[in-house]
Amino acid sequence: MNFPNSFFWKAALPRFRLNGRGSRKFLQGQTTAEIIHPEGNHKYLRTCWLSPTGRLKALLEVRFIDQDAEVVVLGGNSQKLLNGFDQVIFPSDQVEIQSIGFIQRVQELSYKKTWGECYVEWLLPSESTSSVFDGFQPANKNQIEEWRIRQGLPIGLGELNEKTNPFELGLSNLINLNKGCYLGQETMAKLKNNSLLKQQLRFWEINKEMTSDDTLVGNYLEIGGDKAGYITSSMQIEDGKTIGLALIRRKYISEKLLFIADTSISLEVTSPIGFVDFLI
Incomplete structure (x- = not known):
């Protein structure tokens, strides 16, 4: 990177x-x-x-x-x-x-x-x-x-x-x-005052290159059968990985591993470098 x-x-x-x-x-x-x-x-x-x-x-x-x-x-x-x-x-x-x-x-x-x-x-x-x-x-x-x-x-x-x-x-x-x-x-x-935030932006990474036929943007993410968020951006990078952004529900914002809905494909999820949390 x-x-x-x-x-x-x-x-x-x-x-x-x-x-x-x-x-x-x-x-x-x-x-x-x-x-x-x-x-x-x-x-x-x-x-x-x-x-x-x-x-x-x-x-x-x-x-x-x-x-x-x-x-x-x-x-x-x-x-x-x-x-x-x-x-x-x-x-x-x-x-x-x-x-x-x-x-x-x-x-x-x-x-x-x-x-x-x-x-x-x-x-x-x-x-x-x-x-x-x-x-x-x-x-x-x-x-x-x-x-x-x-x-x-x-x-x-x-x-x-x-x-x-x-x-x-x-x-x-x-x-x-x-x-x-x-x-x-x-x-x-x-x-801010009522902590009503429903979702937050997160960076995600898949340790493999997805095929060109895979359209990831818009796909839902889940954990334990529950919907956790959805993908907003996606791209393949040179080292054979796929990265992107997703909006993740607050309930699951601390999860480090999520799955693309109806698949076994897992994503590693972290906070983006430039993200400034409103709770800080």
């Missing part, structure tokens, strides 16, 4: 700009992180855009330029975000949103730290990567997907589909329950 060399993930992502003195206040009321008074001195801030019922609609990355804010969608539908924000902006908000083309987002790939701790930079078309990436190589599609799965970065369609909430997906560090009201906050508070 360790990369023999240093690799980076480079992706062209649509970029939106919020212009006006009300930009931070608007994001404060629409997303989950503390925007106006963020902790630390981070160049990029991650936050979630939720439905009114607390379902994750998009995972966002934000940077601030004076009073304005630029936003990229790491996971989710960027056009839905643009339309959704535009529909709730009023003249009194003192903010406008516009699409300003694509940004090249570059991220270090590491298994020694969480995806949220891996170095990131945004590049304009005319810019080159900084010296931080000297000696790095661009990762291929399979390397990026393996890293995403092992990290538990929930931007795959099986995880980010407006049916799950951030606590289930290991994004609790992006949820602030102490700031003013925002979309989905009431549900997030109830989940």
